[in-house]
Amino acid sequence: MNVDPEPAVLLDGVGKVYGTGPSAVTALHEVSHGFPRGSFTAVMGPSGSGKTTLLQCAAGLIRPTAGSVRVGGADLTTLTEAELSRLRGRRIGFVFQAFNLLPALTARENIELPLRLTGTRARPGWVEELVRRTGIADQVNRRPHELSGGQQQRVAICRALVAQPEVVFADEPTGNLDTRSGQEVLTQLRLVVDVLGQTVIMVTHDPAVASRADRVLILSDGRLTDVIDAPTTARISTALTHRAG
Numbered sequence: 244m245n246v247d248p249e250p251a252v253l254l255d256g257v258g259k260v261y262g263t264g265p266s267a268v269t270a271l272h273e274v275s276h277g278f279p280r281g282s283f284t285a286v287m288g289p290s291g292s293g294k295t296t297l298l299q300c301a302a303g304l305i306r307p308t309a310g311s312v313r314v315g316g317a318d319l320t321t322l323t324e325a326e327l328s329r330l331r332g333r334r335i336g337f338v339f340q341a342f343n344l345l346p347a348l349t350a351r352e353n354i355e356l357p358l359r360l361t362g363t364r365a366r367p368g369w370v371e372e373l374v375r376r377t378g379i380a381d382q383v384n385r386r387p388h389e390l391s392g393g394q395q396q397r398v399a400i401c402r403a404l405v406a407q408p409e410v411v412f413a414d415e416p417t418g419n420l421d422t423r424s425g426q427e428v429l430t431q432l433r434l435v436v437d438v439l440g441q442t443v444i445m446v447t448h449d450p451a452v453a454s455r456a457d458r459v460l461i462l463s464d465g466r467l468t469d470v471i472d473a474p475t476t477a478r479i480s481t482a483l484t485h486r487a488g
């Protein structure tokens with residue numbers, strides 16, 4: 244995977260300092276990594292190690308204070324706010340722990356919302372394919388409160404994919420789910436990578452969840468300290484324990 248000539252997302256010496264002067268916090272120190280197209284990466288590390296900061300820099304939600312971020316060839320650090328916002332709408336999908344569905348809209352309307360916001364259309368049959376593949380075809384006319392947590396997260400996955408983005412970022416996507424629903428959602432994310440060829444980057448605290456990814460990045464104090472390919476729960480737990488010790 245190291246020879247990918249153009250990764251979906253490329254971080255080059257990315258640093259982030261929050262604030263200035265004596266109260267400044269360095270959340271990331273020169274993190275460099277290429278996320279290959281069509282791969283599933285989990286980002287792990289202790290609380291405060293910089294996982295969310297890394298995800299937000301990579302997704303163009305916050306600006307790094309050093310280095311560059313490329314998504315699908317575009318250097319996010321050179322874009323204006325308006326250009327960044329447009330790029331996020333078209334090239335980046337998000338899945339959050341809290342689902343973030345709009346309660347007054349049906350599942351289908353929630354899924355199609357990013358298209359409405361960017362004034363674009365899905366290719367014919369794409370929404371149908373997404374809901375069929377994620378197993379929620381029979382629920383598309385229901386509102387979020389009529390769906391289980393796992394079903395709501397699958398709606399959120401469809402919404403993240405509807406604009407056929409370059410990459411999907413997921414921040415603790417199983418954090419609000421019981422183990423079984425969490426496993427179902429992970430199966431859907433794997434399918435998104437294996438069948439649809441998408442790139443997924445996920446933050447999680449759970450080694451069992453991270454073991455479903457192709458690769459695990461471990462952050463410690465804002466530094467990328469380990470990269471584990473073909474991870475197992477045991478290998479991840481060992482790497483995390485060593486870092487903590």
Ligand SMILES: Nc1ncnc2c1ncn2[C@@H]1O[C@H](COP(=O)(O)OP(=O)(O)OP(=O)(O)O)[C@@H](O)[C@H]1O
Nearest residue numbers: 261262268270288289290291292293294295296297
């Ligand atoms: N907006 C902010 N202003 C100042 N400091 C911040 C801000 N956001 C994060 N930090 C600090 O940056 C460091 C990294 O935070 P970050 O949220 O990225 O870590 P994390 O690994 O995602 O943590 P957790 O697992 O607890 O969510 C921490 O020391 C945090 O206190």
